[in-house]
Amino acid sequence: MGDIDIEFTNDPPQHEAFSFNKAFMSQERRDALQVGDVWPAVRLNTEKNKVILFRERKNGNVVYINILSRENEDGTREWFVEGPAEELTK
Secondary structure (H helix, E strand, O other), X not given: OOOOOHHHHHOOOHHHHHHXXXXXXXXXXXXXXXXXXXXXXXXXXXXXXXXXXXXXXXXXXXXEEEEEEEEOOOOOEEEEEEEEEEEEOO
């Protein structure tokens, strides 16, 4: 995640950071891992409320997971995985 906006990675409240890490290391991500996958990259939208986690398969396909955020009633932001991983074929 080295290229993600510095403010996004260094300044969130602890609750939000834990929430993001939980979504980033989700069961959906683990279920999508295969031997030979290239380590993931992420794409952060300009509003900083959606992340696409993606990696390339050994066969050249790309697998991705959408990680979204929502604002809770108390004003805190929580991150979650939207659905299972999707694979795009070459």
